[in-house]
Amino acid sequence: MIKVVLVKECYSTFTNRRIFPIVERYADRLVKTIDKELLDQSVDIKKFIAPYSLDVMTSTSFSVDTDSTANPEAPVNVNVQKFMKFKFWPFLVMLALPFTIRLFKWIGFSAVNKEAVKFFCGLIKRFKLEHKEDSSVHSDFLQLMVDSEIPESDIKDGVEPSKGLTHDEILAQALLFIFAGYDTTSTTLTYILYNLALNPDSLKTLQQEIDEHFPKDSPVSYEALMNVEYLDNVISECMRLLPTAPRLERVCKRNFNIDGINIPEGTLVTVPVNLIHRDPRFWSSPEVFKPERFSKDNKDDINPYAYMPFGLGPRNCVGMRFALMVTKMILVRLLQEYNVETCKDTSVPLEFSNIFLPKQPIKLKFSRREP
Numbered sequence: 001m002i003k004v005v006l007v008k009e010c011y012s013t014f015t016n017r018r019i020f021p022i023v024e025r026y027a028d029r030l031v032k033t034i035d036k037e038l039l040d041q042s043v044d045i046k047k048f049i050a051p052y053s054l055d056v057m058t059s060t061s062f063s064v065d066t067d068s069t070a071n072p073e074a075p076v077n078v079n080v081q082k083f084m085k086f087k088f089w090p091f092l093v094m095l096a097l098p099f100t101i102r103l104f105k106w107i108g109f110s111a112v113n114k115e116a117v118k119f120f121c122g123l124i125k126r127f128k129l130e131h132k133e134d135s136s137v138h139s140d141f142l143q144l145m146v147d148s149e150i151p152e153s154d155i156k157d158g159v160e161p162s163k164g165l166t167h168d169e170i171l172a173q174a175l176l177f178i179f180a181g182y183d184t185t186s187t188t189l190t191y192i193l194y195n196l197a198l199n200p201d202s203l204k205t206l207q208q209e210i211d212e213h214f215p216k217d218s219p220v221s222y223e224a225l226m227n228v229e230y231l232d233n234v235i236s237e238c239m240r241l242l243p244t245a246p247r248l249e250r251v252c253k254r255n256f257n258i259d260g261i262n263i264p265e266g267t268l269v270t271v272p273v274n275l276i277h278r279d280p281r282f283w284s285s286p287e288v289f290k291p292e293r294f295s296k297d298n299k300d301d302i303n304p305y306a307y308m309p310f311g312l313g314p315r316n317c318v319g320m321r322f323a324l325m326v327t328k329m330i331l332v333r334l335l336q337e338y339n340v341e342t343c344k345d346t347s348v349p350l351e352f353s354n355i356f357l358p359k360q361p362i363k364l365k366f367s368r369r370e371p
């Protein structure tokens with residue numbers, strides 16, 4: 001538990017204000033690519049947005065200037081794609097037949113791409129060495145963890161002090177930071193743009209708010225970005241209708257009885273977030289896109305346990321504030337200049353696979369806003 005607290009401290013010390021200019025720079029880079037060849041075309045939105053999300057994650061965590069937007073073949077980008085294509089079926093087999101965990105281990109089978117894991121471990125090790133040699137130039141997430149590293153000499157007979165992070169823990173956290181943030185952020189942004197394209201009136205209201213608070217060609221202020229209301233309402237409503245994490249899981253720590261149902265210790269309990277988010281007992285007209293339900297005037301009517309796009313409780317998403325800032329920044333920069341619309345290749349409604357991923361890539365069109 002102490003370690004969890006320590007990692008959380010690293011997340012909150014790594015304040016969003018500090019990395020704000022980096023995020024703005026990558027948003028500008030991405031928006032510039034639209035005019036080149038994407039305007040008025042059918043665009044695979046996830047593919048378009050993912051490099052922004054990846055560049056933001058890697059540069060803010062390791063102080064490196066990656067540019068996956070301009071160079072999709074960059075090794076970091078290629079290896080992330082490999083890593084994200086993990087096989088899902090072994091998890092189902094392991095859940096149903098726990099003895100297969102040992103079998104998979106024994107035959108050296110891995111659901112994740114080993115080459116990609118090796119690549120990232122090597123990269124993080126190198127960054128870690130550089131950060132150790134000269135901590136003065138870095139103020140990133142990795143530096144915060146390196147500062148709290150437990151020296152090897154403090155680990156006696158495999159027993160580590162309860163405070164501080166070991167080398168392996170730092171490696172694992174750095175990897176987790178990229179992977180927990182990269183795909184979730186780009187998927188969320190894809191769903192937001194899809195909902196805006198389907199709801200042009202909401203798009204217009206949002207663009208009016210953006211024009212009022214964020215003049216074009218001026219830097220975006222952190223306070224303004226985090227405080228504009230309709231943008232926040234739109235994001236919340238999109239995450240209600242299409243939660244990026246449609247299921248949450250917890251393991252029951254002790255025998256528990258709830259409303260006459262006995263849950264034995266060790267049971268895996270699944271929370272169907274996507275169903276709760278559309279349950280008519282908690283939401284009026286749940287299928288309708290209505291950002292206003294999250295407005296200051298209405299949001300007190302929302303049952304806090306019926307809305308959980310970032311999870312709930314002590315193990316909820318530690319990257320939430322960061323993710324919201326990254327999401328808001330690119331939406332402002334994009335919608336200052338462009339409209340997002342459906343096109344001939346847009347699937348309406350979306351069809352989902354059994355792991356709640358869209359069966360077909362989400363395709364939309366960008367057009368230039370009238371001056």
Ligand code: HEM
Pocket residue numbers: 176177178180181182184185188244245248249308309310311312313314315316317318319320322323324
């Ligand atoms: C819009 C983007 C994101 C969404 C929708 C999202 C959603 C979630 C959800 C649903 C959980 C599980 C919470 C629970 O079980 O109660 C989670 C956990 C987590 N997320 Fe995020 N996340 C996002 C972005 C990020 C980012 C950018 C980072 C890193 C900077 C991050 C880091 C983490 C970590 C480390 C955990 C595990 C926390 C723990 O186990 O204590 N997430 N996220």
